[in-house]
Amino acid sequence: MTSGEQDNEDLALWQEKVSQTASADLSPNAGRPGAQADESSPLVPLLILRVGARFLALLAAAVREVVLKGFVTRVPLMPPHVLGVVLVRSRILPVISLEEMLGGSAPQNLAPTLPRLLIVETPEGELGIVADEVLGISEFRQSHLVDDKALPKAGGERPPWVSAELTWKDRLLCVLDVPQLLHTAAAKAGAAEARP
Amino acid sequence: MSSSQEKIIPLVRFHAGELELGFVAAAAERLYDVEPDCPHIAALLGLPGEAQAAEHRTVALYAYGKRTRILLNAPVRIKNLGVHDLLPTSGLVRRGLAGATLGFAREDQHIVLLLDVAWLVERAK
Numbered sequence: 319m320t321s322g323e324q325d326n327e328d329l330a331l332w333q334e335k336v337s338q339t340a341s342a343d344l345s346p347n348a349g350r351p352g353a354q355a356d357e358s359s360p361l362v363p364l365l366i367l368r369v370g371a372r373f374l375a376l377l378a379a380a381v382r383e384v385v386l387k388g389f390v391t392r393v394p395l396m397p398p399h400v401l402g403v404v405l406v407r408s409r410i411l412p413v414i415s416l417e418e419m420l421g422g423s424a425p426q427n428l429a430p431t432l433p434r435l436l437i438v439e440t441p442e443g444e445l446g447i448v449a450d451e452v453l454g455i456s457e458f459r460q461s462h463l464v465d466d467k468a469l470p471k472a473g474g475e476r477p478p479w480v481s482a483e484l485t486w487k488d489r490l491l492c493v494l495d496v497p498q499l500l501h502t503a504a505a506k507a508g509a510a511e512a513r514p
Numbered sequence: 515m516s517s518s519q520e521k522i523i524p525l526v527r528f529h530a531g532e533l534e535l536g537f538v539a540a541a542a543e544r545l546y547d548v549e550p551d552c553p554h555i556a557a558l559l560g561l562p563g564e565a566q567a568a569e570h571r572t573v574a575l576y577a578y579g580k581r582t583r584i585l586l587n588a589p590v591r592i593k594n595l596g597v598h599d600l601l602p603t604s605g606l607v608r609r610g611l612a613g614a615t616l617g618f619a620r621e622d623q624h625i626v627l628l629l630d631v632a633w634l635v636e637r638a639k
Contacts (some may be wrong), residue, residue: 371609391625392533394559394614403618405625410618443604492555504609 334415353493359461364493365455366486367449369416371485375470376494388447393501397506404446406437413446414503420477440496458484463493478502519598525619526573527626528586530556534626536619537584539592541631543581554585558637559594560616575638577631582638595619 364375367481385406390413392402399418403410436447464480476483479502481495515522524539535555549572567587574583600619601618613633 340536391627392561393627394533394561394612403622405601408601408620410603410607410625412607440606442609443606473636500606 329426332487348502359459361457362460362463363457364456365436366453366491367434367447368451368453369449372420373453373489373491374416374449374494375456375458375484376436376438376487377492380440380479380496382439382444383436384436384452386433397504399503401448404435406412406435406446409444411437411444411446413448414499415448417448419479419499419503439495440500442500444467445496447498458485520598525587525593525595525626525628526590527593527621528555528571528588528590530561531566532585533564534562534621534624535629536593536595536626537629537631537634541577542573542578542604545590546572546574548572548585549583552583552585555634557587558575558634560586565611570627575631575635577635580634580635580639584634593621602627 328397354394362380365378366375366379368374371412375488382428388404393400396402399415401413401415401418401438434449434452436449436452438447439493462484476492479495479499480492481498482493484491484493517599525536526539526542526545527534527536528536548570552572553568554562554565555606556562565585565587569588570585571588572583573586573590574581599618599619601619614629614637616628616630619628
C-alpha cells in the first residue's frame with residue numbers, strides 16, 4: 319500500500335467515524351438494526367434539565383418560565399414527591415420533586431447550583447418542577463421522540479412518564495411525558511392519602 | 515362594591531413551625547390555657563415536629579354537631595381575611611389537596627393554609 323492509499327483509507331475511516339458519532343449524538347436508537355437518522359423529520363426544541371445525576375428534557379413549548387426556586391410552602395398530608403405550593407405572580411402552583419419520584423440519585427462530580435423551578439403548562443393548570451440545573455434548549459428530530467417503550471431496556475423498567483430516551487453529549491437524556499407525569503403524581507398522591 | 519362592603523371572614527391565625535395556618539373563627543367556641551390530653555394540631559396534620567412552642571393554647575371547636583378541643587402554638591390571633599386575600603387555585607392544586615386544607619390566602623409575603631374545621635374535629639375525636 320502506497321502512502322497515498324494509506325492516507326485515503328485513513329480519511330475514509332475518519333469520515334465513517336465522524337458519521338457514526340454524529341448519528342449516535344442525536345439518535346435514540348443508535349445501535350438498533352435499521353436505525354437511521356430521518357433528516358426530513360422536523361426539529362423539536364427540548365429544554366434540558368438536570369435533576370440529581372439525571373438529565374431530563376421536556377418540550378420547550380410546555381415550559382412557561384424558569385425561576386429560581388424560592389420558599390416552598392409545605393402542605394400537610396401530601397406525599398413526599400409533592401413538595402408543597404409556591405406563589406408565582408399571584409398564582410398558587412403545586413411543586414413536584416422529580417428526584418423523589420425517580421428515587422434518590424445523588425449527584426457525583428457536579429458543581430452545586432441554585433435550584434430552579436420550571437413552570438410547566440398542562441391542560442389541568444400550571445405545575446412547578448424542581449431542577450438542580452437548566453442546561454438550555456436543544457433541537458432534536460421529532461422522529462427520535464416517538465415512544466419506543468416496546469424496545470427492551472437494559473436497565474429494567476423505566477417510569478411510564480418517560481416517553482423517549484435519547485443520547486445527548488454522551489449522556490442518557492430522558493424525555494418527560496408531562497400529562498403522564500401528572501397522572502402518575504396524582505396516583506401516588508391518592509395512594510399516600512389512602513394510607514392510614 | 516366599595517371596600518367597606520367587602521366580605522370579611524374572621525380567621526383564627528396561628529403557626530405550626532414554619533407553616534402559617536388558619537381556620538374560620540366562627541367554629542372556635544373558646545380559647546383558653548393548656549388542657550392536658552388534647553391532641554396538638556401539628557400531630558393531626560402529620561407534622562409532629564412542628565408542635566414545639568414556648569406556649570400552647572387550647573381551642574374548643576364546633577362543626578356539624580360535633581365538638582373537640584385541640585392545642586395550638588401560641589400566639590393565637592384573630593385576623594380578618596378579605597376576599598381579595600384568597601388565592602385562586604387551579605384544578606390541579608385542588609385535586610392534590612388532602613382533606614385538611616381547603617385553600618390558601620395571602621398575608622403579607624406568606625401563604626396561609628386555610629384548614630377545614632370539620633376535618634380537624636373528625637380527626638381529633
